[in-house]
Amino acid sequence: MNKGLASEEIVSPLTPETPRVPGEAGVWIFILGDMVVFSLFFTVFVYYRGHDIELYLQSQATLNQFYGVLNTLFLLTSSWFVVMGVEGLRSKAPKYSPHFFILAMACGIGFSWIKIIEYKEKVSAGITLTTNDFYMYYYIFTGLHFLHVLIGLGVLLFLLFKAKIIVQRSSHKSTGTTQKEMTLIESGASYWHMVDLLWIVIFPLLYLLK
Amino acid sequence: MKHLLLKPVTAAWLLLMLATSLSWWVGQDRFVSLIDDGNHLIISSGLVFIAFIKVRIVISYFMDVRHAPLVLKIACDSWVVLVGGAIILIMNGVIK
Numbered sequence: 001m002n003k004g005l006a007s008e009e010i011v012s013p014l015t016p017e018t019p020r021v022p023g024e025a026g027v028w029i030f031i032l033g034d035m036v037v038f039s040l041f042f043t044v045f046v047y048y049r050g051h052d053i054e055l056y057l058q059s060q061a062t063l064n065q066f067y068g069v070l071n072t073l074f075l076l077t078s079s080w081f082v083v084m085g086v087e088g089l090r091s092k093a094p095k096y097s098p099h100f101f102i103l104a105m106a107c108g109i110g111f112s113w114i115k116i117i118e119y120k121e122k123v124s125a126g127i128t129l130t131t132n133d134f135y136m137y138y139y140i141f142t143g144l145h146f147l148h149v150l151i152g153l154g155v156l157l158f159l160l161f162k163a164k165i166i167v168q169r170s171s172h173k174s175t176g177t178t179q180k181e182m183t184l185i186e187s188g189a190s191y192w193h194m195v196d197l198l199w200i201v202i203f204p205l206l207y208l209l210k
Numbered sequence: 211m212k213h214l215l216l217k218p219v220t221a222a223w224l225l226l227m228l229a230t231s232l233s234w235w236v237g238q239d240r241f242v243s244l245i246d247d248g249n250h251l252i253i254s255s256g257l258v259f260i261a262f263i264k265v266r267i268v269i270s271y272f273m274d275v276r277h278a279p280l281v282l283k284i285a286c287d288s289w290v291v292l293v294g295g296a297i298i299l300i301m302n303g304v305i306k
Contacts, residue, residue: 021282022274032285039293046300069234073227079272080223087214096211186274193272200264201293203230204257208237209301210250 023187031194034148038198045137045205052133059134060207062127067118068207071111075196078107082156082189085163089177089185094167101160104192108153115146141202145195152195155188222271226264233260255298262294 021028049056085100122128122135129139162185166177177185237257269286270276276283299305 019277019279021278028282032289035289039289039296042293043296043300046297050300050303065234065238069230072230072234076223076226076230079268080219083219083223083272084214087217087219091214093211093214096214190273193268196272197265197268200268201261204233204237204261205297208233208257209254210237 023190024183027187027190031190034194035198038201041137041141042201042205045141048133048137049209055132056134057210059132059138060209062125063138063207064118064121065207067114068203071114072199072203074107074111074114075199078104078111079193079196081107082159082192085159086185086189089163089166090182092176094163094170094177097163098160098167101156101163105153105156105160108149108156111149112146112153115142115149138206141206145198145202148195148198152192155191159185159188219271222267226267229260229264233257251302254301258294258297258301262290265294266290 081100081104085097085104088094088097088100127135129136162181166181170176236253266287269290273286275286296305
């Protein structure tokens, strides 16, 4: 095993001259596909909003904008921690990477916690999926996105374990992260950034539009 | 540690945090109620525009697409321009 590991190419610092896909190409096809599906949701929402703007504005006024902004800040910070974790594994000093992935997960859990509080408040006020069109879109968009967040937390847990293995290994031997490991880690990181990206659009559409 | 934190991506994160806080402040009901009704569409379009600038920053710096092959850059930028543009045009009644 050691021999096989040593024969694998160890990642080198990035240079702008070498274009490369961050992660597996297949993961990027999934990411772009997911982005296209959500873009259809966004345009359909804005289209129907234009036909009954008063109802949408009245319903939107009951949402807690503070929850929305706090969750955006959570996901942005989580994404930044993931970048730091990945950069650490690419560098010669990967020892901080597991800590960054733990912090990223903590932000993801923070997002989930706020989301659950928000859903609880809405349901206890009698607001459900069938209340009106705005809330139908609200529950579908945020619910599907929340599903992505939960899957993403699993992905981050995987990145954490992978980082721990790499750190443990590199403390015994001089081997760093292999190219194969890096591609896997970058794929997971790219997925988490997409979760962040989708929320960046959902936030103003549902919570802020006037 | 320092070499990790002092990267352009950290500046990008700070900018994103600032843009988010600014969007929230502008989007607050008590602020918008002070403004004439005619400006609502401009504010909404601005909020969507800022959101898609943020998306572009996430794609470039977090997802590292700025170092990706041209085809991926074009795919991502097309999404940003087409979706962001479509939302603003629909909202303003240009696309009915």
